[in-house]
């Protein structure tokens with residue numbers, strides 16, 4: 001049975017967008033493919049508020065996360081973590097033998113500008129990695145404040161994970177001074193998983209030129225050079241099917257209007273957050289609660305698997321907590337195509353099941 005997804009990715013994909021995946025295949029070494037890749041890149045620049053180059057990757061975002069930290073760290077990286085995905089970025093550095101330190105805050109709390117400043121003041125780091133929206137804890141970090149701090153350290157390459165926020169929350173890459181901003185397609189962009197993209201600044205490219213062992217498949221410098229010198233082509237065969245759908249979906253996103261889209265995410269988030277506060281509690285410190293996912297503190301110790309089973313019979317699915325907060329929390333995704341009316345539908349189903 002088809003279940004409407006209220007998970008924080010993958011999210012629901014509209015039927016007309018899914019149809020684009022079924023577009024007849026073209027050769028990737030054609031002008032047609034170059035045009036598709038160029039069009040998507042230009043549209044992504046609008047969505048990301050940037051003039052930087054865009055790289056498309058036929059992988060989920062973890063590939064680009066690994067590529068970013070590996071390709072651009074010359075001296076030492078600092079990863080700021082407030083949950084599962086920040087920790088994942090740190091692991092990627094360690095397992096690639098990249099000198100790296102992790103600054104982890106208590107889960108449910110944000111990464112603050114003070115933590116970032118104190119790390120950067122040490123002068124040890126030339127790359128930092130920050131998660132904008134930590135999907136495991138429902139925290140949306142105060143990125144403008146953090147960015148203001150980072151601007152004072154001109155040697156530092158600023159990498160930002162916007163996997164669960166880009167397309168749902170305004171991320172002004174150039175104003176923030178972000179060097180590598182990355183996201184995947186299965187969250188706020190409301191496309192199938194398995195594809196991702198990033199913006200990349202000249203500063204990040206210059207840093208990568210000085211790194212000897214950047215790997216191969218996710219060598220961001222190599223990808224950048226291909227795009228630049230070979231008319232938006234990529235070294236390996238890309239997922240053209242994703243690209244047909246992404247190109248189409250970006251036009252739909254612009255037709256909705258970026259400001260309208262961001263406002264819709266805020267409206268839906270407020271609704272879910274209020275329900276969570278009235279019936280449970282928020283896991284995230286409220287001031288930093290995410291506009292795309294709500295992590296609910298399970299203070300009533302409900303059996304989330306049982307809830308999901310009952311929801312499944314009605315055609316819905318939500319998410320359990322992750323890792324050390326697995327049974328202490330559950331998560332409701334409200335990103336991508338989420339609307340107030342379909343969240344109201346979900347919440348009333350939960351209320352009926354839990355007899356609220």
Ligand SMILES: Cc1ncc(COP(=O)(O)O)c(C=O)c1O
Pocket residue numbers: 009060061062063085131133134135136161163164184185196
């Ligand atoms: C904040 C965040 N970062 C990174 C990732 C990893 O992205 P992907 O699964 O597309 O590799 C996720 C996935 O859920 C995420 O939520």
